[in-house]
Every structure is written in structure tokens, then in C-alpha cells.
Amino acid sequence: MIFDLHVHTNYSDGLFSPTEVVNLAIIKGIDGIAITDHDTVLGIEAAINYSKRINKIIVIPGIELGCIHNDEEVHLLGYFFDYKSKDIMDVTEQLRINRVIRGIKMVERINDLGMELTLEEVQKLTRKDYIGRPHIAQALVNRGYVNSIEEAFDRLLNRGMPAYIERETLSIVEAIDLIHDLDGIAILAHPGLLRSQETLFYCIEKGIDGLEVIHSKHTKNNIDFLLQICDNSDLIATGGSDCHGRIIDGDYLLGKYYVNINHIPMMRRRI
Incomplete structure (x- = not known):
């Protein structure tokens, strides 16, 4: 099987x-x-x-x-x-809350880095009760800030990168x-x-x-x-x-x- x-x-x-x-x-x-x-x-x-x-x-x-x-x-x-x-x-449920809080903070960090991105743009790509880094990455691709989800992670979203927030x-x-x-x-x-x-x-x-x-x-x-x-x-x-x-x-x-x-x-x- x-x-x-x-x-x-x-x-x-x-x-x-x-x-x-x-x-x-x-x-x-x-x-x-x-x-x-x-x-x-x-x-x-x-x-x-x-x-x-x-x-x-x-x-x-x-x-x-x-x-x-x-x-x-x-x-x-x-x-x-x-x-x-x-x-x-x-x-x-607690992990979901932690993930959403982290996602909000990462969107805020991206804006602090000079890239305009709204929480609503990210939420359109997912269920509103869940925010993951791939959704943020796709939103960055849609905005034209990066060429791929992989580039978004490598430049911004992986641990140690400028927009990363621990959860x-x-x-x-x-x-x-x-x-x-x-x-x-x-x-x-x-x-x-x-x-x-x-x-x-x-x-x-x-x-x-x-x-x-x-x-x-x-x-x-x-x-x-x-x-x-x-x-x-x-x-x-x-x-x-x-x-x-x-x-x-x-x-x-x-x-x-x-x-x-x-x-x-x-x-x-x-x-």
C-alpha cells in the first residue's frame, strides 16, 4: 500500500x-x-x-x-x-494565534524596510485565521519586490534575514x-x-x-x-x-x- x-x-x-x-x-x-x-x-x-x-x-x-x-x-x-x-x-489554537501575531509583525517589519505591503493582501492568499511565511512571500511576489517565493525567503523571511520574526x-x-x-x-x-x-x-x-x-x-x-x-x-x-x-x-x-x-x-x- x-x-x-x-x-x-x-x-x-x-x-x-x-x-x-x-x-x-x-x-x-x-x-x-x-x-x-x-x-x-x-x-x-x-x-x-x-x-x-x-x-x-x-x-x-x-x-x-x-x-x-x-x-x-x-x-x-x-x-x-x-x-x-x-x-x-x-x-x-494557541499555535494559530502565535502564528498570526508573528505574521502581522513580519508585515510590519517589511513596511519598516521600505516595502509597502498590507495585511489584507496577505490574507487574500490564505484563510483569514492562518498566516504563514509562504503567504507573505507570495504577496511580495505579487507586489514585484521579489521574483519568486524562494527569493522572498532567501532575502527577507528566513531566520537571520531582515523581515524574520521568531514565533x-x-x-x-x-x-x-x-x-x-x-x-x-x-x-x-x-x-x-x-x-x-x-x-x-x-x-x-x-x-x-x-x-x-x-x-x-x-x-x-x-x-x-x-x-x-x-x-x-x-x-x-x-x-x-x-x-x-x-x-x-x-x-x-x-x-x-x-x-x-x-x-x-x-x-x-x-x-
């Missing part, structure tokens, strides 16, 4: 609705996906309900939680947890504990992109269940190294595209990076 375990919707910084994501996955011919929006679970139910109604694909409940460790952004993926619990609702997040330990307390599986997202291997081993020490080995930005060397770590540390190896609905190299990422769930008993049992 082929699953893409890292997919975003427009409930965070993806372009497609949950229904559209499910339809794209069907077109791609895979057996299932995980909805893993940033710091929110609000898109999960629509995707699951639709998938059950059409009975053509399986949707796993997931989330991507952003953390900060040693001045580096670290993302943790959670799967199969109780996404309707009060605990996850309370935590993600309040969970710690790695808090994120792992939250996922486990809700009977979920905790995975370190795209570890091949981390600056420091210390962070990877810190997550293992703190009880992570596995590593996202297959990812659209991982090299073969990344994959070989991470597979070895999984073998040595008795961790599960997962994978996904990290699709946000953009066309890259002529196609959508969804379905191009995946794992066979039959090879991951911890997940296969949950399905």
Missing part, C-alpha cells in the same frame, strides 16, 4: 482544499495520504469524510508541529493521534509528548535538511518513533545515512512529498515521494 505521508492543504500553507488534495492523490494512483498541516488539525476531518464517501483512498490524520532547538527550526510529524481531543485543539512554539519534548499522549506516532520531519546532526540524535534521545527518510529535498546520501540511523536505533522509516500544491519541475510533488505502509507494521496496524 503506497502512501504519501506528508501533504499540506489550504488549512495551513497549501494551495488545495482537503477535497482537492484527496482527488489529486487519486489521480496520482496512490493508496493513501496523510494530511499534515502546520500546527493545525482543522483540515483532517473534511479529507477523511470525503475519502470514506468516495471509498477510493485512505486518509491518515496527521500534523506537522514546528519547534525551535538550538536556534534551528525543527519539524515533527504526528500520525494516528486523536485529532479531535481537547488537548490538541487547545494547543493548536512561540512547542519545544521538541513538548511536541513528542503531546503526540504520544494522544496515542500517536512521532516522526522527525525531513532530518536531512537539519543543520546539526546533534538535533537528530537529541530527538532520538527524547523518544521519537521514526525518521522521515524519503523526502522531496533529500539526496541519496541523506537517505542512505538516515536508513542506517533507523536500523541502528530501531526507528521506523517513513516518507512523503511535503506537497503544498505547487507545480515543481512540471508536476505536483504529491505521490512522487512515498513509502509502502505494509513495510511499517506500526502504521499498518493502525490502518
